[in-house]
Amino acid sequence: MTLWFVALPLAIALAVGLLYRFPLVAALLSAITFLALAVGLITLQKAPDLLLAGRLVTLSPGARMGSAFCFTLLALMMVYTYRVPQGDLSYTLTMSAAGLLGASLMIQNNTLKVLALEMGAILGIGLLPVREREDAVLGARSLVLVALSGTLLLAGAWTMESYAPKMGESALLQFSAGVTIMGFTILLGVGPFGLWLTPLFRRGAYLAGVVLHVALGGTLLFFLSGFLQGEDIAQARELVHILLFAGGISSCLLGGLGAAAQRSVSGTLSYAALADLGIVLAGLGLGTPESVATGILHFIYRAVGITVVAMVAGLLRHRFGGDDHEHLAGTWHRAPLLAVALVTGGLSLAGLPPLAGFVTRLGLYRALAAERATWLPAILISSLGPAWAFGRCILAALRPPLVPQGGPAPRHPGLLAFSLGLLLLALGLFPHLLTLLPPPWIDLLTSASAFAL
Amino acid sequence: MPNMPTPQQLPNYISRLSPRQILIAVIATSAAMFLSTNRKISTALLLPQYVLLPQLLSETLYQSALVTRFGTGLAICLILYLTADHIQNAPLAPESEPGSDTRSGRGLPGEMGLAFRTLTLVLGAFVAQRLWRSYPLPPMPPELTLASYWLMIAGTLVALISLDPLRIGFGLLSFADGFVALYLFWGPGFLVTALLNVVEVLLALGVVLFAEGGLRVSTTEGEMEE
Numbered sequence: 001m002t003l004w005f006v007a008l009p010l011a012i013a014l015a016v017g018l019l020y021r022f023p024l025v026a027a028l029l030s031a032i033t034f035l036a037l038a039v040g041l042i043t044l045q046k047a048p049d050l051l052l053a054g055r056l057v058t059l060s061p062g063a064r065m066g067s068a069f070c071f072t073l074l075a076l077m078m079v080y081t082y083r084v085p086q087g088d089l090s091y092t093l094t095m096s097a098a099g100l101l102g103a104s105l106m107i108q109n110n111t112l113k114v115l116a117l118e119m120g121a122i123l124g125i126g127l128l129p130v131r132e133r134e135d136a137v138l139g140a141r142s143l144v145l146v147a148l149s150g151t152l153l154l155a156g157a158w159t160m161e162s163y164a165p166k167m168g169e170s171a172l173l174q175f176s177a178g179v180t181i182m183g184f185t186i187l188l189g190v191g192p193f194g195l196w197l198t199p200l201f202r203r204g205a206y207l208a209g210v211v212l213h214v215a216l217g218g219t220l221l222f223f224l225s226g227f228l229q230g231e232d233i234a235q236a237r238e239l240v241h242i243l244l245f246a247g248g249i250s251s252c253l254l255g256g257l258g259a260a261a262q263r264s265v266s267g268t269l270s271y272a273a274l275a276d277l278g279i280v281l282a283g284l285g286l287g288t289p290e291s292v293a294t295g296i297l298h299f300i301y302r303a304v305g306i307t308v309v310a311m312v313a314g315l316l317r318h319r320f321g322g323d324d325h326e327h328l329a330g331t332w333h334r335a336p337l338l339a340v341a342l343v344t345g346g347l348s349l350a351g352l353p354p355l356a357g358f359v360t361r362l363g364l365y366r367a368l369a370a371e372r373a374t375w376l377p378a379i380l381i382s383s384l385g386p387a388w389a390f391g392r393c394i395l396a397a398l399r400p401p402l403v404p405q406g407g408p409a410p411r412h413p414g415l416l417a418f419s420l421g422l423l424l425l426a427l428g429l430f431p432h433l434l435t436l437l438p439p440p441w442i443d444l445l446t447s448a449s450a451f452a453l
Numbered sequence: 454m455p456n457m458p459t460p461q462q463l464p465n466y467i468s469r470l471s472p473r474q475i476l477i478a479v480i481a482t483s484a485a486m487f488l489s490t491n492r493k494i495s496t497a498l499l500l501p502q503y504v505l506l507p508q509l510l511s512e513t514l515y516q517s518a519l520v521t522r523f524g525t526g527l528a529i530c531l532i533l534y535l536t537a538d539h540i541q542n543a544p545l546a547p548e549s550e551p552g553s554d555t556r557s558g559r560g561l562p563g564e565m566g567l568a569f570r571t572l573t574l575v576l577g578a579f580v581a582q583r584l585w586r587s588y589p590l591p592p593m594p595p596e597l598t599l600a601s602y603w604l605m606i607a608g609t610l611v612a613l614i615s616l617d618p619l620r621i622g623f624g625l626l627s628f629a630d631g632f633v634a635l636y637l638f639w640g641p642g643f644l645v646t647a648l649l650n651v652v653e654v655l656l657a658l659g660v661v662l663f664a665e666g667g668l669r670v671s672t673t674e675g676e677m678e679e
C-alpha cells in the first residue's frame with residue numbers, strides 16, 4: 001500500500017507524458033490522480049512498514065498529512081494549468097517530482113532520502129518554461145545549486161551515519177550539522193539570497209514556483225524537523241538552531257526589503273515568499289516546541305497563500321499581458337474574483353489581519369519576543385515590505401484601466417484562486433476551524449515532537 | 454601511429470595506466486574542455502572523466518558498479534553531444550566565440566575571453582592543490598583526492614563564469630563527477646551508486662532541456678528580426 005503513493009504518480013507521469021497533445025485529458029488525469037492520492041492518504045488508518053532493498057520505508061502520520069496537503073494543492077494547480085499552460089512537460093514533470101518527493105518523505109535512510117529529494121528538485125526545475133534566453137541560464141544555474149546542495153546533504157548524511165556518532169567526535173558532528181543546514185538553506189532558496197527560487201515567479205514560472213516552494217519546501221521542512229529532533233545531532237543542536245535562526249532572520253529582512261521595491265504581483269510574491277519562509281525558519285531556529293509547531297502551521301498557510309497569489313499572477317499575465325501596476329488597473333471591474341483572491345492571498349502572505357497568515361505570525365512574534373526579543377523590531381519593520389507592496393498592487397487594481405483591456409479572465413481558474421483565498425480568510429477569522437481536522441492531525445499540528453520521523 | 458590502441462584494446466590499455474597517468478589525463482582533458490569554445494569538442498573531452506576516473510576506484514568498487522559508471526558516462530556524453538551538434542548546426546545558434554554576442558545581435562553577452570578563463574582555471578588549480586594538501590582524506594589514494602577536488606572546483610568555476618546553458622552543464626557535470634568519485638570510494642553500495650548515476654543523467658537531461666529551450670528562443674528571435 002505504501003509504495004502505491006510513490007509508484008502511482010510515477011506511472012501516471014509516463015501516461016500523461018504520452019498524452020501531452022491532449023492537455024485536457026492530461027490535466028484531468030493528473031488532477032484526479034493527485035486527489036485520489038490525497039484522499040487515500042487522509043483515509044488510510046495505518047500503513048505497514050516496508051523493507052525495500054534493506055532500507056526501511058514507512059508512512060508516518062506527519063508524512064501522510066504533508067503529502068495529502070501538497071497533493072491537494074497540486075491537484076488544483078493541474079486544473080489551473082490547463083487554462084494557463086506552463087509547457088508540454090508540465091504534467092509529467094509535476095507528477096514525477098511529486099512521486100520522488102513523496103518517496104523522500106517515506107524513506108528512512110538519509111542518503112536515499114537526499115537522493116530522492118535531489119531528483120525531485122531537478123524535475124521541479126525542469127518545469128521552468130524557457131521564454132527568454134535568461135530563463136535557460138537561470139534553469140541551468142538552478143541545477144548547479146541543486147547539485148551543490150545535494151552534495152552538502154549527502155556529505156552531511158554520510159558523516160552522520162558512518163562516522164560521527166561512532167567516533168563521538170564533536171567537531172565532525174558540528175561539520176556534519178553545518179553542511180546539512182547549508183544544503184537545506186540552498187535548496188530552500190535562502191542562500192545564496194535571490195539566486196534561484198526568487199526569480200521563478202518573476203520569470204512567469206508559476207507551476208515551477210508552486211512545486212518548488214510548496215512541495216519541495218514542505219519535504220525539506222519535514223526532513224529538517226526530523227533532523228532537528230534526531231539523537232545524532234544532540235551535541236550540535238545549538239549550532240543548528242543558531243544557523244537556522246540566522247538564515248531565517250536574514251531571509252526575512254532581505255525578503256522584506258526586496259518586496260518593498262516591487263511593482264508587480266509576481267515580483268512581490270517572489271520576495272514575500274522568501275520573507276515568509278524566513279519567519280518559519282526563525283521559528284524552527286528558536287527551537288521551542290510551540291515555535292516549531294507554529295512555524296510548521298505557518299508554512300502550511302504560506303503554501304496556500306503562495307498558490308493563490310501565483311494563480312492570480314499567472315492569470316493576469318496570461319489574460320491581460322502583465323501583472324505590474326499598469327496591467328493591474330481595472331482588475332476589480334474586469335476580474336473581481338482575481339482581485340479578491342489577490343487581497344486574501346497577498347495579505348495572508350504579508351501576515352496582516354484578519355487572514356490566516358496573521359494568526360501564525362502572531363504566534364511566532366510572541367515566541368520571538370519571549371526568546372530573542374532584540375530581533376523583534378527588525379522583523380516587524382521588515383514585514384512591512386510585503387504588506388506595502390501587496391497594498392500597492394491592490395490599490396493599482398482599484399484604479400481605472402491604463403492599457404487596453406482584453407476580455408474577462410477565465411472563470412474556472414479564477415474561482416480556484418478565489419476559493420483558496422476564502423479559505424485563508426475563514427481560517428484567519430475562525431482559527432478554531434482547524435479543530436474540524438481528524439484528531440491525529442490536530443495532534444500533529446499542535447505538537448512539534450509528533451512531526452518527527 | 455603504431456602505439457595507438459584499437460577500440461578493442463582500449464579497456465586493457467586503460468587498466469594498465471598508473472594512477473598518476475590517469476590523474477594527468479583527467480586534469481589535462483578537463484582543462485582542455487573548459488578552455489575549448491567548441492561545444493562538441495568539449496563534450497568529447499568530458500568522456501575521459503567517466504572512463505578514467507572510475508579506474509582509480511577499481512579496488513573499492515564492484516566490477517558491475519564500474520560498468521554502470523562507464524555506461525552512465527557514455528549515455529551522458531551522447532545526450533550532450535547530440536544537443537551540442539544540434540546547437541552548433543542551428544542556423545541562428547548562439548555564438549560561442551569569446552567576447553562575441555549572439556548572431557542575432559541581442560540577448561546574453563558572449564562567454565568570457567580565453568585569458569580570463571585560463572586565469573580562472575589557474576586559480577582553480579591552486580585552490581584544488583591547497584585543499585588537497587590541507588585535507589588529504591586518508592585512506593583515499595592521493596591521485597583520486599586531487600582529481601576529485603580539481604573537478605569539483607573547476608566545474609564550479611566554469612558553471613559560475615559561463616553564460617551558455619550547455620557550458621554551465623559541462624561545469625555542473627564535472628562537479629558532480631568529482632563528488633561522485635570521492636563519495637564512491639567510501640563504498641556506499643550498489644543501490645546508492647545506481648541512484649547517483651540516475652541523478653547525473655537527470656542533471657544532463659535538465660541541461661539539455663534548457664540548452665534546447667535557449668536555442669529555440671534564439672531561433673524565434675532571429676526569425677522575427679529577419
